[in-house]
Amino acid sequence: MKKKFSVARGTNDILPEEVSRWQTLEKKAHEIFRIYGYKEIRTPIFEETALFARSLGPTSDVVQKQMLTLAKSGQGDEEDKNIFSLRPEGTASIVRSYIENSVDKKESLTKLYYIGAMFRGERPQKGRLRQFHQIGVEAIGPGSSNSYLDAEVITLAVRLLSEAGIKTFKLKINSLGAPGDKEIFAGILREKLKSHLNHLCEDCKDRFERNIFRILDCKNKECEKVVEHLDLGQSHLSQESQKYFKEVQQALKVLKIPFEVSPLLVRGLDYYTHTVFEISGEGLGSQDALGAGGRYNQLVHELGGDEKGTIGAVGFALGMERILMATGERTTNNERRTTNLDVFIVSLDAVGEKKAYEAAFKLLNDLRAGDVAADMSYAQGSMKSQMRLADKTGSRYCLIIGEDELKEGAYTLKDMRSGDQKKVKLENIIKTIKG
Ligand code: HAM
Numbered sequence: 001m002k003k004k005f006s007v008a009r010g011t012n013d014i015l016p017e018e019v020s021r022w023q024t025l026e027k028k029a030h031e032i033f034r035i036y037g038y039k040e041i042r043t044p045i046f047e048e049t050a051l052f053a054r055s056l057g058p059t060s061d062v063v064q065k066q067m068l069t070l071a072k073s074g075q076g077d078e079e080d081k082n083i084f085s086l087r088p089e090g091t092a093s094i095v096r097s098y099i100e101n102s103v104d105k106k107e108s109l110t111k112l113y114y115i116g117a118m119f120r121g122e123r124p125q126k127g128r129l130r131q132f133h134q135i136g137v138e139a140i141g142p143g144s145s146n147s148y149l150d151a152e153v154i155t156l157a158v159r160l161l162s163e164a165g166i167k168t169f170k171l172k173i174n175s176l177g178a179p180g181d182k183e184i185f186a187g188i189l190r191e192k193l194k195s196h197l198n199h200l201c202e203d204c205k206d207r208f209e210r211n212i213f214r215i216l217d218c219k220n221k222e223c224e225k226v227v228e229h230l231d232l233g234q235s236h237l238s239q240e241s242q243k244y245f246k247e248v249q250q251a252l253k254v255l256k257i258p259f260e261v262s263p264l265l266v267r268g269l270d271y272y273t274h275t276v277f278e279i280s281g282e283g284l285g286s287q288d289a290l291g292a293g294g295r296y297n298q299l300v301h302e303l304g305g306d307e308k309g310t311i312g313a314v315g316f317a318l319g320m321e322r323i324l325m326a327t328g329e330r331t332t333n334n335e336r337r338t339t340n341l342d343v344f345i346v347s348l349d350a351v352g353e354k355k356a357y358e359a360a361f362k363l364l365n366d367l368r369a370g371d372v373a374a375d376m377s378y379a380q381g382s383m384k385s386q387m388r389l390a391d392k393t394g395s396r397y398c399l400i401i402g403e404d405e406l407k408e409g410a411y412t413l414k415d416m417r418s419g420d421q422k423k424v425k426l427e428n429i430i431k432t433i434k435g
Helices: 016-036 049-056 061-066 091-100 147-163 179-199 202-210 212-217 221-228 239-254 320-326 333-338 355-369 383-393 403-408 426-434
Strands: 046-048 084-086 110-119 131-141 169-175 273-281 289-295 312-319 343-347 374-376 397-401 410-415 421-425
Touching (some): 016 110, 016 147, 016 320, 046 049, 049 061, 049 084, 049 091, 091 110, 091 131, 091 312, 131 320, 147 239, 147 273, 147 289, 147 312, 179 202, 179 212, 179 221, 239 273, 289 320, 343 355, 343 383, 355 374, 355 397, 355 403, 355 426, 383 397, 397 403, 403 410, 410 426, 421 426
Parallel strands (some): 343 397
Antiparallel strands (some): 046 084, 110 131, 131 312, 169 273, 273 289, 397 410, 410 421
């Protein structure tokens, strides 16, 4: 028996009956981004592994455990073999492209968006995939360091989720402060956690050494208990960072965006500074983050694109699978209709003949050339089987071509909703169907 192949673990086929929901979401995103002044960018789905390591942090979980690195087959330089990885997220690639194209020389603020597949070698579970899709934005430039832009980006994420049909979600925000503040915070945490190391899970013991912030959002019950008693304030933030964070909150209040300040929100990627946020949904189980983002003022500098360190940035990414999961299985009539045909042609010949079939084939081509969505059956089946097929496609009309119709030069057009039928002259068919 031949081996049957299955879709790889943690990846999905998006079948035609589901694609309309994806298209609706993408269309909404394109519309909203236009309204907010963001332009689309498309970067490759793989980049140098080092770009991700440098951007997300060599000690982050994504880089340490989840990178899907490409192995090139065949002969070749060893050096050349494992240097590329599938992108685990979009931010690093976009900053790479921003620098490579000297975009800062052209404008002081660049607002970009992207929609596409991302890849992480995670242990798959509900809502956690190895290939998933994100809708994201990045606002980058010397003119981006403004608390009101943080508020715009957060508002944009909220707007996208609401328009996607998500009614209830929770927005949590926090500030990590400037890089100096982050270091002070790490020091405070290390001091406070040192005596509790025995109570932490194995992962967190490891995080204590390599990524101490992540202990704060560990889901292990024992770790949560330890963290609860840490009494973390925002004293590690400088006056300036506190002022910035207050302004972000004030701007959100002005726009009436409900939020909760969560000192435990730290995020898993190293590039964040100042504002971070996460939006969680209901009924999604443990993987309930619909999207997340924040400010990353050091990344352009870290990647060599900004000697003076004045190019800041802020952005977010939403998980498309999670949005579609949260909005359920609802395919609207409108979405269904976009997949339907205008007309399905049924042809009837005497046994061994192909006259009607050929006329149908020619007409099919003319209809399509006239922008009418049309199809026919390539199997010369019975009238009954062709009509059944016409029905299944959800076609608005059915056009019947038989011997009589060929002689008259007028074909029978049946309205599949009302069941009414009439003869229509060949030259009037497109006009009649288009109404
Ligand atoms: P992230 O929190 O790693 O941030 O991912 C953003 C969103 O992508 C998550 O909230 C989730 O909805 C979705 N997501 C992530 N991993 C998976 C997965 N394995 N399966 C399904 N969905 C997933 C980023 O990626 C940052 N680049 C966001 C950002 C942009 N920050 C600034 N700019």
